[in-house]
Amino acid sequence: MKKIFLILLTAATLVSCSDDLETLNVNVKDPSNVPGEALFTSAQKSLVDQMVSTNVNDNIFRLINQYWTETVYTDESNYDLVTRTIPEQHWQYLYKDVLKDLDQSAININSTPLGLTENPLDKQNKLAIIEVLNVYTYAILVETFGNVPYSQALNLNYKTPKYDDGLTIYKDLITRLNKAITNLNTGGKSFGENDRIYGGDVAKWIKFANTLKLRMGITISDIPTESALAKTTVASAAPFVFASNLDNADLKYLTATPNTNPLYIDLVASGRDDFVPTNTLVDKMNVLNDPRRAKYFDNNVDDPSTPEIEYIGGENGASNSYAQKTHIAPTIKAPDYPGTILDYAGAQFLLAEAAERSLYGTPADAATHYNAAITASILDWGGTIAEATAYLANPAVAYATATGTWKQKIGTQSWIAYYNNSFEGYSTYRRLDFPVLVAPADAVSEIPVRYTYPIIEQSLNKASYTEASTAIGGDKVETKLFWDKF
Known part of the structure; x- marks a missing residue:
């Protein structure tokens, strides 16, 4: 009897161990097992983190666009993109941490059955919002690099994905965006608290999507073959864009890591004094007596030789004494300062452009939108x-009397307003060619109008890389992209 008992006990133990071993083989971190809503939150934060970061390993648009310059280590202010493989970081963040998570988020949400009391519109809205962010992210990649992997991207069956034509991608993105807008329905909810930008407010996502659409229509408006598409895109979006600063696409950061604003990490937590505002920006705002100076800059300079000047910017691309230059204002260094990717002021500048281009309204309407844009920016700060x-x-600001063409007026003022949204400022600068920026004396190239492709693509995806480089006119920072050639 005792022997039988021992056999049964051993068998039970083996069964138990077998169950435990099978449990160990389950990958609890497999993204397919993560709720789609959580993946959406992760992708959303990764996207905004990358766009607002000033870490020189990841994002140097503030330096290229001459909002800030460096103090001691000046390589990036002089357009060295290679040493720190900056294009690779931007590429990988957007593909791996944003697009891949959005893709898996949609798969997981799609495969989750609706509960008995759930509204089908809720799932529809979630998938449409994911699609809107897909479009935004791919648009950033195209505007940064030109031709990029698209039709074969994210598909593990393609180890060496081809690069699709940038304009072809962009036009397809507009089609996808139109469909997503159609699918957004205020009769349903969406992500709720998992949405760190709008808290699940579908009406605000509709405005975001239309503002993005307006932006994309304006982006292609200089391409002679796409004038009809630009006009229909802009005209159909314009009535439904952001209506006030309350609509701004601000991601809400928290006061505790790892959910703080990247600027807090780069400028405060790091304990480093690596950046100061450039004299390019500071001098322009001093001349205009711009009221935003006190919000952009820290009035910390007390130079007896220049008592009339409150703000002194650093020389762009040169070594700068942190102590002797104006500092970045503490406002944007706060850990919970929001990260913005699209805003109302920007929408109004785009509408001013649309009016001047006769894509929506007439040139007579441009001043109204220009004034609204500047006012919105000042109030937002x-x-x-x-x-x-x-x-x-x-008179140097007023639309009727400011110097230059409409491109110079809108370009200069939008550049100032995009101080803390450097990619938008960079895109506007490339499209309008204003303000006139001068490369530093020690720059390794002209002012970049694109990022070069990641070096790793040359070794791991050489055939596709070579084809894409040839197609765009050479993998150089000076190569103008399809929307920037005219």
């Missing part, structure tokens, strides 16, 4: 209507 009114009354 904590200024007042009185400050905005006084600034717009300055």
Whole structure:
């Protein structure tokens, strides 16, 4: 009897061990087992993190666009993209941490059965919002590099994905965006608290999608063969874009790591003093007596030789003494300062462009949108209507009297307004060719108008890389992309 008991006990133990071993073989971190909503949150944060970061390993658009310059280590201010493989980081963040997570998020949400009390529109809205962010992310990749992997991207069956034509991608993205807008329905909910930008507000996502659509229509508006598409895209989006600063696409950061604004990590937690505002920007704002200076910069300079100047920018591309130059304002260094990817001021600048291009309205409408854009920017930075009114009354700012063509007026003021949204400022600068920026004396190239392709692509995906490089006119920072050639 005792022997039988031992056999049964051993058998039971083996069965138990077998169950435990099988459990160990389950990958609990497999993204297919993660709720799609959680993957969406991760992708959303990774996207905004990359776009607002100033870490020189990841994002140097603030330096290229001459908002900030460096103090001691000046390679990136002089357009060295290679040493730190900056294009590779931008590429990998957007493909791996954003697009791949969005892709898996859609798969998981699609495969999750609806509950008995769930509204089918909720799932429809979630998938449409994912698609909107897919379009935004691919648009950033195309605007950064030109031809990129698209039709074969994210598919593990393609180890060496081909690069698709940039314009072909862009036009397909507009089609996808139109469909996503159609699928967004305010009769349903969406991601709720998993949405760190709008808290699941579908109406705001509709405005975001249309503002993105307006932006994309304007981007292709200089291409002679795409004038009809540009006009229909802009005209169909314009009535439904952001209506106030309350619509701004601001990701809400928290005060505790790892959910703080990357600027806090780069500028405060790092304990480093690597950046100061450039004299390119500071001098322009000083001349215009811009009320946003107190919000952009820290008035920390006390130079007896220049008592009349409150703000002194660093020489772009040169070594700068941190102590002797104006610093970056503490406002944007706060750990929970929001990260913005699209805003109302930008939408109004785009509408001013649309008016001048006769894509929506007429040139007579441009001043109204220009004034609204500048006012929105000043208010968003904590200024007042009185400050905005006084600034717009300055003959050097007023649309009727400011120097230059409409491209110079809109280009200069949007560049100033995009101070903390450097990629948008970079895109506007490339499209309008204003303000006129001068490369530093020690720059390794002209001012980049694109990122070069990641070096790793030359070794792991050489045939596709070579074909794409040839197609765009050479893998150089000076190569103008399809939307920037005219």
